[in-house]
Amino acid sequence: MTDPTDDQVASLAAALDVFSRRFKLKDAGAGRPLAEIDKHILHYVEAHPGCGPTDVARNFGVAMTTISSATDRLAKRGFLERLRPSEDRRAVALRLTGDGTSYTAAQKQAYLIMFRAMLAPLSPAERDTFVAMMTKISSYEG
Amino acid sequence: MTDPTDDQVASLAAALDVFSRRFKLKDAGAGRPLAEIDKHILHYVEAHPGCGPTDVARNFGVAMTTISSATDRLAKRGFLERLRPSEDRRAVALRLTGDGTSYTAAQKQAYLIMFRAMLAPLSPAERDTFVAMMTKISSYEG
DNA sequence: GTTGAATAATACGAACTACGTATTAAACTG
DNA sequence: CAGTTTAATACGTAGTTCGTATTATTCAAC
Known part of the structure; x- marks a missing residue:
């Protein structure tokens, strides 16, 4: 397969630059916003109830003590x-409490709304094509 | 235009989840990695040489004092x-020094390599389609 | 079964970031 | 020319990450 052209790469760069600015998620809950890692932890624990800090640390590639502090928070x-x-x-x-479950649910809902907004500019047929391409890119084993 | 289907949204969510994990950029230079905002500042200053801290703060929506600290760093x-x-x-x-210019150049180069990797799984024709769709999504005024 | 090594997690402290408040200096305004 | 506004910095507070040391528990070997 030939390489992507410079034009393609440059256009993609420009599009993704805007893209990353536009599709940025606000914090789901009230009060002080959570750190990024904290939100990741909530989603991980939801998917892996009963897991331990060590699993989490390995999964995200951060120090154990960081997870310890984060779970403490x-x-x-x-x-x-x-x-x-x-x-x-x-x-x-580790387990989510009711509040933790609500928080992650709200955040996931916000993500879905954002993804709908991404697909909105495309026609129904284009949406299928786009999603298929994203899937192809994500699942590609180079 | 009809709404995106739940299937489309769910598939996109799954793809972007992997996508965001896979396409993550390492720090360009040696030594202690720069904070995110610092890298953004370097690119902004490169694009707007001679700009002031106030411009930068307004552009990124952070406090003036944060930019003052960051430019100090x-x-x-x-x-x-x-x-x-x-x-x-x-x-x-504000102006980039030679080292600053080198750093931002290295980082941009890393971005281009990443964008090439994104497009690699697609056929040449698909790449055009994909880039066009990303552009459409980014430039859509809802 | 007891002693020693390995493992899971936390406590504590050092380094760093973001930002609010106060301050300095220069430029407008009437 | 006094008062206000504007640009930026100094300093302090709160919060995050992570390395080192510590505690508690389990595993392994004799």
Whole structure:
């Protein structure tokens, strides 16, 4: 396969520059906004209930202590609870609280609205094509 | 125009989730990595040589003092110089140094490589279609 | 079974960032 | 020329990341 042309690359650069500015998500809840990593943690814990800080740290490639601080913040905020499972009493099992679940739900809803806005300018047929291309790009194993 | 279907939105969400993880840029230079805002400032100053901190703050929607600190960091690092124009001696005119120019050039180069990687999985014809769609989405005035 | 190594997590401190308030200096305004 | 506005910085506070040290628990070997 030939390489992308310089024109294609330059146009993509320009489009993505605007794109990244335009499609930026506000924080879902009230009060002080969460740090980026905190939001990632909430989504990860929702998908992996009962996981531990070590899993989270490995998954995001940050230091364990960072996750410890972050889960501490989230627990204080009432979004996360740390349970000591009887099976291994060193470990903690992370779970979303009701508030945490609401928060992540609201954030996911906001994402969906944003994705709808992305697709809005395209025709129904173009939307399928676009989504297929994004999927192709994302799942490509180079 | 009808709304995007739930399927389309869900597929896009899944694709962009992977997309955002995969296409993440490492820091261009050596030494301690720059803060995000610092990199944005370098690109802005390159595009608007002689601009002042106030312009930059307005452009990015952050506090003036944040830009003051940031330009201070960048100046200490040798990426930026602050000149006092004779015309208005309150103002400072920001300019990239040679090192600053090199840094931004390296970062832009890294972006281009990333954009090439994005387009690589698509056929030449698809690339045009994809770039056109991204442009359409970015420039849409809803 | 007890001792020693490995593992899970936290406590604490150092380095850094963002930003609000106060301050300095220069340029307008009447 | 006094008062206000404007541009920027100094300084302090709050918050984040992460490295090192510490605590508690489990595993391994003898």
